[in-house]
Amino acid sequence: MSATTPTSGRPGPEIPQPGTPLLRLIELRKSFGATAVLRGVSLDVAENEVIALIGASGSGKSTLLRAVNLLEPIDDGQILLDGADISDPRVDANAVRAGIGVVFQHFNLFPHLSVLDNLSLAARHVHGWSRSAAERRSRELLEQVGLLEKEREFPDRLSGGQQQRVALARAIVTEPRLLLLDEITSALDPELVGEVLALVRRLAHTGTTILMATHEMSFARDVADRVAFLDGGVVAELGPAAQVLGAPQHVRTREFLARISAG
Amino acid sequence: MTDGQGRAEPSRLELDRRAFRRRQSTRSVLVGAGSTVVFAVIVWLTLINTPGWARVQKTFLDPAAAVEAWPRVFGGLLVNLQVLVVAAVGVLILGSLIAIARTLRGSVFFPLRALAAGYTDLFRGLPLIIVLYIVGFGIPGLGLFAERPSAIVLGTVALVLTYSAYVAEVLRAGIEAVHPSQRLAARALGLSHAKTLRLVVLPQAVRKVAPALMNDFVSMQKDVGLISVLGAIDAVRAAQIETASSFNFTPYVLAGLLFVLLALPTIRLTDWYSARVRAREQIGSNV
Structure with a gap:
């Protein structure tokens, strides 16, 4: 990652996605006991794309990220990384994880x-x-x-x-090849958020593929190509960041964004 | 109220407080000195000033007997030291294996887990002296070895068996005290289960329980004296032999003092390390 690389290397939201997405989630399901957290989540992440996952606490953002990194076994569905099914139990999970970067809310250094x-x-x-x-x-x-x-x-x-x-x-x-960020600024004092977000912005501009759960709506709008709103265990709304955050189509998205800005 | 440098003179209120603190500390010193005198008087009354003190002094604290017993008792202590070093290494290895076996997850490992749990139950419950007898006389009885293993070797085995159970439990507590997020972070980086344990979990676990481990080591330092029951000529046994020939118990006191001297460095080290850990933790960190 060098900060001088131009940002044009990454497809903008209006550009159609290239052939095979880097990460493809198909109908992911996951329950904890009687609580169904993921009820069939499908999402494609293209190479060099930045996707922000938004949604209320407990909407399954963290579970989804952990599932992608095989830290959480899924109940059903498929996770394809570069076309290969990594949710297959015969896959070497350590090798898969070694190729995915993860940053946690509480740093875990x-x-x-x-x-x-x-x-x-x-x-x-x-x-x-x-x-x-x-x-x-x-x-x-x-x-x-x-x-x-x-x-x-x-x-x-x-x-x-x-x-x-x-x-x-x-x-x-x-x-x-893929960077997963799980609410990485949520545990930080407000005055320290900026330095971390600046770093993520640089990563995004240099073409790193990022799937991030976040509560920072302005940041999501600024950095993400697309925003996925998770609600009721599914992707309720998915689209270009400006559209989902600026002119949401779904009533639940509008309610959520209203709550966030009010809070 | 300020001088040329801008430094404030203490106010009357502050001067009054300082005077009070001085009076308080003078009082504490006096109370301390007084209680020391009282304690000395009690010792004198109950020990020195007893009718039999002269005889006890001659039987237990005879410098001549100590000098005479010194070579043998000191030679025995060297045996104890050897046993201690070998046993400590053995305990660390066996204890770690048992601790790891106890923390394995998954039904595949149930037999191993149960075995480890049974082991720690058994050897923490059994008095060391019984383990010594069983190992010391039972193992040679099996007839596995052409020659009877020496009492020193058998004693070391018994010590390792017993202390591994304690150390395993201490280490297990340490392993379980490492926050699960640490494992998660290690696994997320692609580290295997074994490497996560070796590079991330165990180093943190040992740091957490180091004072307890060192305490077990101190305890083992004196328990190496028990191998004398198998006939090994260690410091205790040497003192016994000397006592038997001279009818003077001073060699026992001598051996006891040597054991204390042996333990002191570890005890001080444990104190120092605990204080350091405490100081570090109280800086306030978000580890």
Whole structure:
């Protein structure tokens, strides 16, 4: 990711999607006990596309992201990554996860490892890079997120915003094809949200494919190509960000957006 | 009320508070000194000033007997040290395996989990001395070995069996105290179950329970003296031999003091480490 790459490499919302989407969710279903969280979610994410998932708390945004990363077994449906069915139990889940970056709401940095070791861990122990290669790449990313001078620090010495920037850098060290962001600014103090969002914006502009759950509507409008509104366990509305957030077609979407802006 | 540098003179109220604190600390020092004197008097009355003190002193605290017993008792202590080092390594390995077995999820691992649980139940319940007898006389009785294993080896095995059960439980508590989100993050990066355990969960677990582990180590440091019941010539056994020939109990006291000296560094280290962990946690972190 270099900030100088022009933004035109990514198809805008008006451009029709290319042939095979990078990620294809088909009729995903998932229940926790008697509660059906996902009731048949279908969604395609094109290469280089940024999709924002919006919806009320408990609408299944996080469950959906965890399912894509195979951290949550699904009850029914299919998840295709690059045309291959990764929801097949015969698939090597570790290999699939290794190719997908995830950033969590609460950062989940490893407290016993320095910032540098947090970044280089997966490169070394999952992707088999040499220590020097993993650390070189990690330093490169730390420099890009403006935290190179913190490489020897432990996560608990950093602010929330800094921790989340480290977590973002950690997720992209090995250049995953897909980046999943799960409410990454929800646990941050308001004045720290900006620095994290600026980083995501840069990632998006350099062509990273991102599926993100968010509560930041202005950010979604700004960065996402398309917005998917999750309601009642299905994608209730899907469309270009400006349309879904500016002129929602669905009555539930309108209600949700009204609640958000009122709150 | 301010001087040239802009530094404020303490107000009358503050001066009054300081005077009060000074009076308070003077009082604390006096109370402390007084109670020390009272304690010394009680010791003198109940121990030194007893009719039999002279005889007890001669039987238990005879410098000449201590000097005479020193080479043998010290030689025995070296045996204890060897046993301690080997047993500590053995306990860490076996204890970790049992702890990991107990934390495995999934029905496939039920037999392993049950076995580990049964093991910790059994060996935490059994008195060490009984384990020593069973291992010390039972294993040679099996006739597996051409030559009877030495009492030192058998004693070490018994110690490892018993202490692994305790250490396994401590480690398991540590493993379970690592927040599930840490596993989630590790798995999300593509780390396998085994690597997640080794690189993410165990290092954090050991840090969390280090003071408890060190406490178990202190406890084992003195329990290595129990291998003497199998006939191993360790410090306790050496003291016993000396006592039997001289009818003086000073060698036991000597051996006891040596065990205390052996334990002191670990005890201080445990205190220091606990204080450090406490200080670190109280900085206030969102780990």
